[in-house]
Amino acid sequence: MRTGAAAGHEGYYHEAVYYSSDDELLSVLVPFLSEGSEAGEPTIVALGERNATLVRSALPARSRVEYLTGGAVYARPTAAIRSYRRLLAGHLAAGAPQIRIIGELPASAFGATWDWWTRYESAINHVYNDFPLWSMCAYDRRTTAEDQLAEIARTHPRTACPDGTHPISTAYVEPVTYLSEPRTEAADPLQAAPPLADLPEPTPASARAAIRSANAGAVIGDDDLEDLIVAVSEAVTNALVHGRAPATMRVWAGDGRIVVTITDAGPGPKDPFAGLMPATDRATGGRGLWIVHQSCNYVTAVSSPDGFTLRLTAGNPG
Incomplete structure (x- = not known):
């Protein structure tokens, strides 16, 4: 049986986390990870070194949380899809009722390859929908451009907020529509x-x-x-x-x-x-x-x- 905000949801429960301070990030992530650990759900952290260390220090020592190297996981969008699907399939085969993941894109994703990663964030709403996955994607408002934040809202169906609410994104666009939109990529x-x-x-x-x-x-x-x-x-x-x-x-x-x-x-x-x-x-x-x-x-x-x-x-x- 699924727990938390995703209880009763079928398929992928995909959320964005917007934060402007360490405390704001931890106010969302610590309950999410602690509740998953206490429920015996596979609970995974795929953050960069700084934020992974921050989370590790904030969680109780007894927490059963798996830490992945965020930069390695997100080397390329398709590599992330391949490795995550393998990971999710393994947990599903072992009988996991729900899998929780918190991840963040590497700094390099916000540069020349940004459009590739926006397509990834849209596609995974479909690609991971055959798994009981609840994931949060962390985005720092201090370093993420406004036009990028707008695309994040279009590719994440929900937002996880510090007050414990999970509002639906009114800007969200279904993957088939989003990925079919005309694109004019800037020349190299x-x-x-x-x-x-x-x-x-x-x-x-x-x-x-x-x-x-x-x-x-x-x-x-x-x-x-x-x-x-x-x-x-x-x-x-x-x-x-x-x-x-x-x-x-x-x-x-x-x-x-x-x-x-x-x-x-x-x-x-x-x-x-x-x-x-x-x-x-x-x-x-x-x-x-x-x-x-x-x-x-x-x-x-x-x-x-x-x-x-x-x-x-x-x-x-x-």
Whole structure:
């Protein structure tokens, strides 16, 4: 039986926590974690080092709480989804009636890759809904921009408040609608210069060769290079098999990263969760986009009247 504010709720109970001081954060987190521990529910903390230490010192010594390394959990949105689903499935199989998690995004998520993380926060309302999960996502008002706070309200159905209430967010947008909204992503600064490679009708082989050539000066490390090679192979294959001709691929390199765009004249995937959720249907290109999102440090996807563009970034996202 589920406990606390999520009692009687089916599926994922997803909340944002907004705070402007340590005391304000602890006033929400300590009861949430203590009640979960006392109820025998798997109770997990995935915060950065500072806030994890703060929480640990505020909880009773007897509390049964598992601490994850927040930065490692949130390396990439798809990595977080993969690791959390594995964790949740394990607890569910062990008979957990409810799982509690408090997490926070790393500081890097609030920079160039912010849109990727907003899509993550929206998608998980669907992706985790087959688990009895109650999670809170902590956001510091002192360091989070107003436009970012607005997106947080649109991707979190509820708010956990210091007074113990859990109001519904009036700004919340269902994931299918949110993820289907038209997006105009800002170009990477590297794209202001002519591309190092401009391939009309690329093949996976020519795409891989272009990436190796672009990294001749060791712009990115070997691991990032190999991951990007896998990603461009999948992305080009998707464009050729599931997209619409003509397809093009362009490559830029510098400032510790390689940026690649793959464009075709088609409308892009019909599934708004494509790339963010594990897929098993190769015929729709879902598995390929999942691999792309696993393999890059930043991925954007934009549909326009001219076609569909994937932008892949390996190395420092900027």
